Every structure is written in C-alpha cells, then in structure tokens.
Amino acid sequence: MRIDLLRHGSTGRDGYLDGRTDPPLTDDGWDQVGRQTESRMWRRVVSSPLARARAAAEDYARRTGCTLEIDGDWRELHFGRWDGRRRRDIAAEARGADLLAAFYADPAVAAPEGESWADLQARVARAVERVLTHSGAAPVLVVSHGGAIRAALSHLLGWPLPQLWSLRIQLGTRITLEAGRGADGAPWGEIVEIIQP
Structure with a gap:
C-alpha cells in the first residue's frame, strides 16, 4: 500500500523543542502543506491530534471529502521540562549540552519528565x-x-533511530512509501519519494 508521511508546516519556531507545546501554522506553514497536497488524492487521512498537524489534515479532508482519523499515537515526542524551550537555551545550562547529546544519541534516554525515543517508537509502531x-x-x-x-x-525500514538523524525531514516534507507485511507478518517499507518543501 502507499503511505505518505507529511510533516506539518512551519510554526515559525525553528530551534524550539515543541512536543506538546502546540503553536499554530504560519502562513508559510500553510503554503508548505498546500504545495505538498495540491493535485494529490488520498482516500484516507490520519493525523496527530496536535493542532499544527490536525488543522491541515482537517482542511484537506474537508476540501476532498476523504475519511479523516485523529490518532493520538502520531503526536510528537513529549519533551517534558524541555518542551517549548530553545535547544540553545537548554544547552547553555549546566550539563545541558551533555544531557541533550545523550538524549539524541541513546533512544532509551528521556528528556527530564518526558518521553524517550524508545517510548515514541513503541507508540508510533502501534499507529x-x-x-x-x-x-x-x-x-x-x-x-x-x-x-x-x-x-x-x-519501524517500517528497520533502521536504527539514531541513523535517521542523517535524513533531513524539514517542516513541510512529504515522504512517500510503499509498505506492507511480509509472509512472516513483519512490516516492511520502501521509500519511493522524498519531497522537501
């Protein structure tokens, strides 16, 4: 089956760790999403419940009449006490740079009072x-x-999460995959196209 993964458009907050913090899309963000969905048809849209993703999904579903599902497991990582803060401000604190480095290097490490990448992987795998x-x-x-x-x-490609930091996924990026399950029931995926905004 074909699955398109679309990262929500710009909120004007580059450099911030916005997980549960939920700023709205800017005009540029709406334009990014518009370019990625223009002249394309999906029969079903699944969205994170966070407004910066959900608003664009609702708009597309309303315009095309396709089915819309809101799934909480697609929401962004919860950054805990770092949520809504700039990375550079966190890095400037005592031990902040070391904590951030460990957080991005080891999927088992969580942000203070937040979620680990391993936790995120488990819930997104369900989704x-x-x-x-x-x-x-x-x-x-x-x-x-x-x-x-x-x-x-x-989950779909079998790549370790730290390896995926080498893949740029800018705001407004769309990644098209062919995906399914093998004879053994295990999921598989193949990247067909990556369109940056």
Missing part, C-alpha cells in the same frame, strides 16, 4: 500497524511530526 491493518483504504496520508515520522521510518 503504523493500524494504518497497515486498514490497507483497503489506501493510499493514506499521515500528517504528523518530525520525531513521529522518524519513528515510523525506523
């Missing part, structure tokens, strides 16, 4: 499996976040 289960409604557009998209790619 991906639900998408695969409803394969009769392909193609599917998933509107989500950078961390969740990396976790989905890790």
Whole structure:
C-alpha cells in the first residue's frame, strides 16, 4: 500500500523543542502543506491530534471529502521540562549540552519528565500497524511530526533511530512509501519519494 508521511508546516519556531507545546501554522506553514497536497488524492487521512498537524489534515479532508482519523499515537515526542524551550537555551545550562547529546544519541534516554525515543517508537509502531491493518483504504496520508515520522521510518525500514538523524525531514516534507507485511507478518517499507518543501 502507499503511505505518505507529511510533516506539518512551519510554526515559525525553528530551534524550539515543541512536543506538546502546540503553536499554530504560519502562513508559510500553510503554503508548505498546500504545495505538498495540491493535485494529490488520498482516500484516507490520519493525523496527530496536535493542532499544527490536525488543522491541515482537517482542511484537506474537508476540501476532498476523504475519511479523516485523529490518532493520538502520531503526536510528537513529549519533551517534558524541555518542551517549548530553545535547544540553545537548554544547552547553555549546566550539563545541558551533555544531557541533550545523550538524549539524541541513546533512544532509551528521556528528556527530564518526558518521553524517550524508545517510548515514541513503541507508540508510533502501534499507529503504523493500524494504518497497515486498514490497507483497503489506501493510499493514506499521515500528517504528523518530525520525531513521529522518524519513528515510523525506523519501524517500517528497520533502521536504527539514531541513523535517521542523517535524513533531513524539514517542516513541510512529504515522504512517500510503499509498505506492507511480509509472509512472516513483519512490516516492511520502501521509500519511493522524498519531497522537501
């Protein structure tokens, strides 16, 4: 089946760790999403419940009449006490740079009072499996976040999450995959196209 993973558009907050912090899309963000969805048809849209993803998914579903599902497992990583703060401000604190480095290097390390990348992978894997289960409604557009998209790619492609930091997924990026399950029931995926905004 074909699955398109679309990272929400710009919120004007580059450099911030916005997980549960949920600023709205800027005009540029709406333009990015518009370019990625223009002249394309999906029968089903699945979205994170966070407004910066959900608003664009709702708009697309309203304009095209396709099915819309809101799935909480597609929301962004919860950054805990770092949520809504600039990375550079966190790095400037005592031990902040070391804590951030450990957080990005080791999927088991969580942000203070937040979620680890391993936790994110587990819940996004559930979300991906639900998408695969409803394969009769392909193609599917998933509107989500950078961390969740990396976790989905890790699950489908079998790549270790730290390796995925070498893949740039800018705001407004769309990644098209062919995906399914093998004879053994294990998920598989193949990247067909990456369109940066």
